[in-house]
Amino acid sequence: MSVYEKHRxxxxxxxxxxxxxxxPAGAHACRGNWHExxxxxxxxxxxxxxxxxxxxxxVTAGDLAVINQNHIHxxxxxxxxxxxxxxxxxxxxxxxxxDTNAVSFLPHVRDKEIAAVLTTLAEDHAAGGEPCVPxxxxxxxxxxxxxxxxxxxxxxxxxxxxxxxxxxxxxLGTLHSEYASPLxxxxxxxxxxxxxxxxxxxxxxxxxxxxxxxxxxxRCDKAKPLLLEGELSIEGVGLAVGFSGASYFSRVFRGCExxxxxxxxxRFRR
Numbered sequence: 001m002s003v004y005e006k007h008r009x010x011x012x013x014x015x016x017x018x019x020x021x022x023x024p025a026g027a028h029a030c031r032g033n034w035h036e037x038x039x040x041x042x043x044x045x046x047x048x049x050x051x052x053x054x055x056x057x058x059v060t061a062g063d064l065a066v067i068n069q070n071h072i073h074x075x076x077x078x079x080x081x082x083x084x085x086x087x088x089x090x091x092x093x094x095x096x097x098x099d100t101n102a103v104s105f106l107p108h109v110r111d112k113e114i115a116a117v118l119t120t121l122a123e124d125h126a127a128g129g130e131p132c133v134p135x136x137x138x139x140x141x142x143x144x145x146x147x148x149x150x151x152x153x154x155x156x157x158x159x160x161x162x163x164x165x166x167x168x169x170x171x172l173g174t175l176h177s178e179y180a181s182p183l184x185x186x187x188x189x190x191x192x193x194x195x196x197x198x199x200x201x202x203x204x205x206x207x208x209x210x211x212x213x214x215x216x217x218x219r220c221d222k223a224k225p226l227l228l229e230g231e232l233s234i235e236g237v238g239l240a241v242g243f244s245g246a247s248y249f250s251r252v253f254r255g256c257e258x259x260x261x262x263x264x265x266x267r268f269r270r
Contacts, residue, residue, distance in 0.1 A: 013133045015089035016140055018125050022082045028217060029075040029083075032172050032207040038100045039067035039087045040143065042118040046081035050074070050108075051208055053165060057108045064109040064118065066147065069101055072168065074208050084122035088140060096141060098148060106151035114146050167192040168206050171199060175211075179218050180242040185211055219243060220256040227265045234261050 022045075023029040029048065041050065043059045050057055050065045051074045058078070059065055067073045069090075075083075093100045121139050124131070170192045175183065188211060189196035204210050209217070219241040226237045238249030238261070253261045 011133075014131065014136055015092040016136070017085070017087040017089075018121070019085040020082070020122060020126055021085065023077045023080070025077055025079050027077045028209065029077055029081065030073060031209070031214065031217065032072055032074050034070050034072050034169065035087075036069050036101070037087050037089050038069060038093075038105070038144075039073070039085065040118070041065040041067065041075070042084045042086070042115070042122065044082045044084060044119070044122065046077065046079040048078055048081050048083075049076045049208070051206060052107050053206070054161075055107055056208075059108065062110060062115055064111065064114060066105040066107050066109060066151070068104050068107065072165065072172075072206050074206075076208050084118060084125070086118070086121065086140065086143070088144060092137075092140070093144065096144075098144075103148065103152045105147050109147070109151055111146065111150065114143055117143050117146075164194075164202050165206075167194045167199065168203055171203060171211070172207075175215055175218060179215060179222060180240065182242070183215060215242075216252045217256050220253050223249070223253065223261065224264070227261055228269050230265065230269060234265075237261065 021029060025046075041059075041064065043061055043063050043065070045061055047058060047060045050059055051072075052065070052067055053071045053073075057065075065075075088100070090100055117139050121136070121143075124136075171188045174188055174191045185196045185200060189199045192199055194202075200211060203214070207214060222241045223237050226232055226240060227234075232240060234250070235246035238246055241249075243249035243252065250260050250262075253259075253264070257264060259267070
């Protein structure tokens with residue numbers, strides 16, 4: 001398993017994935033994944049730091065972060081944030097006679113016209129109900145056309161060293177597939193094909209987290225559904241996701257989630 005994201009579309013007429021997210025200050029809203037489809041992150045409230053491959057930039061309300069295809073990306077909330085996500089399936093782009101694999105967009109955009117369209121799209125999505133298919137398609141196409149004409153092309157390419165990016169992706173894949181196993185930096189470096197010192201530096205630069213912080217955060221995410229199922233003890237949940245003991249699991253979980261595993265279970269278990 002890797003953290004290459006494969007997107008599943010609920011409605012073939014709407015080849016997009018639309019979400020509205022809110023996160024508290026300090027949260028890692030997105031943690032080091034990548035995918036073929038272009039992802040638009042429109043920030044509506046607060047400020048955050050976005051990393052996309054070798055680029056790191058600050059965004060505030062009204063800004064658009066464009067994640068180009070196959071770029072490792074992360075989001076860290078500097079203040080409480082709200083942002084709207086539109087992931088545009090490549091099939092929609094090809095059907096409209098352009099290929100997002102053949103163009104790179106400027107990653108940080110502030111454009112009032114694009115912001116107005118995305119704001120309307122976000123408001124309609126938040127209202128719920130049956131979407132108007134032609135209208136949603138037209139709005140997404142308008143945004144993509146404006147991005148292509150104003151912020152696309154070779155001059156906007158932001159790549160990064162392919163060898164380094166591939167190595168970090170291999171390390172991320174190992175973490176996600178073997179998070180419950182005892183993993184060391186030496187093991188990850190061997191799998192990635194680079195030295196552990198180089199991996200530690202580049203991993204933190206590209207994800208904004210150390211390897212151990214990333215692993216602990218991932219394990220806590222995996223622990224949440226097990227806590228809510230209630231079949232395992234707190235210690236059993238910790239052991240199941242790779243922590244060495246109940247006290248360490250509780251300490252790390254509280255650092256990530258702001259509460260102990262037992263409190264999380266009491267608060268959110270149905």
